Structure formats: C-alpha cells, structure tokens
Amino acid sequence: MALLDTNTQVSAIIGDFGSGLDHPECITWGCDGYAYAGGEAGQIYRIDLAARTFEEFANVGGFVGGICQDAQHRLYVCVGDVKRVDPDGTVSTYCDRAGDTPLKVANYPVFDAHGNLYVSDSGGWLENSGWICKIAPGGAAEVWSRDLSEFPNGTAMDAAGEYLYVAMSTDPGIARIEINADGSAGAAEMLVSLPETVPDGLAFDTEGTIYCSCYRPDRIYQYTADGQLDILADDYAGTAIAAPTNIAFCGPELDLFLSANLGRWHISKYELGKIGQPLNYPEVP
Numbered sequence: 001m002a003l004l005d006t007n008t009q010v011s012a013i014i015g016d017f018g019s020g021l022d023h024p025e026c027i028t029w030g031c032d033g034y035a036y037a038g039g040e041a042g043q044i045y046r047i048d049l050a051a052r053t054f055e056e057f058a059n060v061g062g063f064v065g066g067i068c069q070d071a072q073h074r075l076y077v078c079v080g081d082v083k084r085v086d087p088d089g090t091v092s093t094y095c096d097r098a099g100d101t102p103l104k105v106a107n108y109p110v111f112d113a114h115g116n117l118y119v120s121d122s123g124g125w126l127e128n129s130g131w132i133c134k135i136a137p138g139g140a141a142e143v144w145s146r147d148l149s150e151f152p153n154g155t156a157m158d159a160a161g162e163y164l165y166v167a168m169s170t171d172p173g174i175a176r177i178e179i180n181a182d183g184s185a186g187a188a189e190m191l192v193s194l195p196e197t198v199p200d201g202l203a204f205d206t207e208g209t210i211y212c213s214c215y216r217p218d219r220i221y222q223y224t225a226d227g228q229l230d231i232l233a234d235d236y237a238g239t240a241i242a243a244p245t246n247i248a249f250c251g252p253e254l255d256l257f258l259s260a261n262l263g264r265w266h267i268s269k270y271e272l273g274k275i276g277q278p279l280n281y282p283e284v285p
Helices: none
Strands: 013-019 027-029 035-038 043-048 053-059 067-069 075-079 081-085 091-095 106-111 117-121 131-135 141-145 152-157 163-168 173-179 185-193 198-204 210-216 219-223 229-234 244-250 256-261 266-271
Touching: 027 067, 027 256, 035 067, 067 106, 075 106, 081 106, 091 131, 106 152, 117 152, 131 152, 141 185, 163 198, 173 198, 198 256, 210 244, 219 244
Parallel strands: 027 244, 152 198, 198 244
Antiparallel strands: 013 266, 027 035, 035 043, 043 053, 067 075, 075 081, 081 091, 106 117, 117 131, 131 141, 152 163, 163 173, 173 185, 198 210, 210 219, 219 229, 244 256, 256 266
C-alpha cells in the first residue's frame, strides 16, 4: 500500500462549465451523447455539453448519489436503493435488496461489460457497515463483498474488468477488489492511503491513471499506473471547486473532464489533455 507523499500540484485549467443545479453530487457521461447529474432533492439533470444547458427531466424523490447508463439509455440512480429512469423520465425501482439485506445507503453504481451492476452501500458514517452489492442483469442481487466496510463510496472498473476500484471515505484512500474468473469477489487491498481527506469519486483515463475527487478538502488527486500520486487541482477557498464529489470524462471524444460540486451549484471543467477510459453501456433486460 502506498502512502500519501506529494506536494506536487499538476496544472489544470479550471472553469465553470454550467451553474444552477441543486448541489449536484454526481456527474456521468451517457452513450446517448448527454452528460447527467443529480440534485439533492431528487432531480435528474440531462446536460447538453455543446449548448451548456441542462434540463430536469425526472425526479427520483430523494438525494441522488451516483448515476450510470445502459445501452437502452436508461439511467441507474443511487437514492438509498437503486432506481431506473427511462429516457422519458419514468422512474421505477431496479433493486432494493440483496436477499434479506436491504440497500439503505446505495451510493455509486458501475456496470461491467456483462451487465452486472456493482453498487457501493456506504453504511453509516464511522460505523464500518458498508458493503458492495452486485446486481445481475434484470435486478437479482447478492452481497458481493464486505471486505471494504469503511464507507465505500465512488466506484470504477479498470479497462480489463479485473478489479473494482473503490473510494474509501473513512479509512481514506483508493482501494480495489479483485474480480475472480467466476465473478465472485477476490482479495481486497488498499492501493494508496490519503490521510486527512474524504475521498468520494473515481475515474480512469486511457493511460491507466485513476483520478480521485475528495469531499474534503476541495481537491482532486491523480494516481498513475506506476504509483505516482499528485494533486491535480486544489481550491482552499472552496469556490471554483466546492466538495468535488463525482468526476467523469465527458464528450464524444471523452476529452472533457468534469466534476460535480456538492458544496455549490455548478459543474467544473478541467483541461487535462487526457482521454477518459470508455464506460460500459451493456444491454440490460
């Protein structure tokens, strides 16, 4: 496990990409050519990047955590449990439990290439009650792993689909769980510790660098495939970046890096000169 050892700040041009959202925690790119975000009162926003406009086209009735999309352009939204939102705004419950274990604090979803949806249930703050739920295509779920229980938050899948990466908020750092050949959970390990932070969101670029946004402080790290940790962006005033929770590479070329700002009302953009790793958009029954 690596430890935080950096004073380097990588140059990233920061700008306000769009404002007027209700304390958005999440941002993601859809295969339909739109970005999506959620608000604290259940709003689901569809964002036109070219026009820099957004519309609220659905409401899931509660604080929105993470969002991802399938090939049919339906959204999967963490709002305690997991809701599915059709392109016309129709909301239904996709999954609310794994057997006898209810989803209570579903936080962030990510698809693998086969349509399995991995969802972090963060549990209670400082209670070490978090777990990872794996939802098979169609909605049947299992308790996949309890090894990362210290408020598992944002998740990401590596390009090969060999590991589930998890932002850990109360044992702060970036961890991962191996995905065994049979789909079961393998060993869990902490890759890099980030003391005195609250990691929240993760995203990969095509070079294997993983980016980690922090709810506290107002900061984004980058951790390269060869183990180099740097600060990508930092804002002590909490204005340009304000509790950057989820992050995503967006746009048709996946070359626009965006962060949602839970502490304010806008989406921030960063000029990195990097290309994002494509997400999985599977066919789901």
